[in-house]
Amino acid sequence: MQEITTTRTNPYIDPVLHIWHGEIPLYLFLGGVVAGIMILTGSWFLLRPTTERSRALSLLPWASPVLLSVGMIFLWLDLEHPFNAWRFYLTLKFGSPMSWGAWILLLIYPASMLLAWAGSPAEVRQAWLGRLAKVPKLDRLSDWASENVKPLALANVVLGAALGIYTGVLLGTMAARPLWNSAILGPLFLVSGLSTGAAFLLLYRLADQERITLSKIDMGFIAVELLLIALWLIGLASGGAAARAAVAQFFGGPYTAAFWTLVIALGLVTPLIAEVIEHRHKVVPGRVTAVLVLIGGFALRWIVVFAGQHSGWVSELTQR
């Protein structure tokens, strides 16, 4: 027999780690969507600079700062000492992905807003310039953005990728939580962000050709995402005792049903099949698949955050 008792009464640790609640998966999901929007719209400017864009696609880059702000409010709500949040901006810690993330978030605001401004329809810009006539030098900033669309688009792609990857690396660097402790989590969250970003854009009234293009590349994203999830699970299943105990949560453990139905079946495989059928039959992709992709992306963040907190070195293992 083995019987363990402890007098530790740490509600953050015992019986399992539960420091992060709904705010963190919500932020990670919104951060992923923003990463996807920034990379996709940035690439659109770079690769198709002369093609006419639908009004919706011209205005959608504004979603980046808006959704990011919502996500950052959730992040802020998670802090136990929220009025010390400014401390993030007094230092840059190379060992702390959360520290890089804080700076990445700060850089995203000007980059995404300037690109969104430059890409907005001319009459929208004129109307706002008129309304904000009292703001000094706004017209010069507007001209600067319009003249520098290419570098701004590139900055959006790079910062979007950094945002997407960092949200995964943030969890991946913690050796004490075996489910998270995988380098795959960075690229996985990036690709999931691209896929949910494309799905978010597809919710709006884009032109038919734009819908077809986005849906086509989304098939690629979903395929890569399935591959990365497989590699992540294989890596854990072939790891040490703690890693295998962690991944067992998806193979008979408490997260089995949620993971395979919400993430894999509903969030990835079903939309992938639907997109293949749409393309085979030359149907313009609708919104239902996009909603499924968004549900799947959210479920992935939710399950990774909570199942990861249930994984550890200590709980199942003798300490010697």
Add this chain to the structure above:
Amino acid sequence: MSDKSYAMVLDTRTCVGCSACVIGCKTENAVARSYARDWVFTETTGTYPNLHMTIRSERCNHCEDAPCVAVCPTGSSHYGPGGTVQVNQDKCSGCKACIAACPYGARFIDPNVGAIDKCTFCVHRIEHGVPTTSCQEVCPTQSIYFGDLNDPNSEVSQLLATREHYTLLPGAGTKPKHFYLK
């Protein structure tokens, strides 16, 4: 920064699990109600009547390669005197990354401050000439030893040179500075 390397040696043969270390620490450090910076871990193994019991007083291991310091985004968690791991509560945002990064479950949020709290190795005593930590001071079986690993004549160095010992979760690779005598 001193060139000392503070460590704790705990004798599992003489520890009776009385929890005086827990109460001593709570009193000395005014730890928040219902929380504790150290705790007593008891493990019973074997088949009746051949049972074996190990009792350990556990706390922050003050790791040499501390993951909590690495992940801290504000520099609140840092290395202090004698290589100890310390928290500057004024810099802490309560993001809790360090709680997730610690394989030993040594950290918690002080509900009165909203910032991280954990064992300090009583540096406020040690650095001001009191040679003992409070848990060590109150231990009725004298199972807790504290000292400088860089001094070969210190009590902790002598014990580690002569007695079999182990650290917790060495595979986590954090180089803990708590040594348990077998």
